Amino acid sequence: MAAPPPELRLGARRRPAIIEGMADLYEPYEKLIPIEVLGKRFEVPENNILLRQLQFVAPDVGTGGYCWNAECRYCEIKYEVEGRTMTGLACRVKAMPNFKVTKLAPELKYNISEALRNAPPVEPDKA
């Protein structure tokens, strides 16, 4: 008798439905890119707005009070790109590799607080 496929074996784990459904939220991407948020390092899907990228590492972002269309400003950030400091909205900015977020609006900081606690710090030579 042949063994059942892996997904039907006793003890096999299914991914929670909420995780499976989240795949539809993202723009197509082929790889994760490194970004820095308040001194912590994250790997997020390329080709997505920063708010969605942060939702990738902190699903609580999906339950926040965000408008997702540049009206509420709950996603306001300060960030550095190529040595320049700028302000912007995480629902409008796409992070590129080595994008550095230096300040987050309180709502966003709250929603990613657990991910921030658990993420590794950026190594000094990669800062």
Ligand code: FES
């Ligand atoms: S989510 Fe409302 S302004 Fe960005």
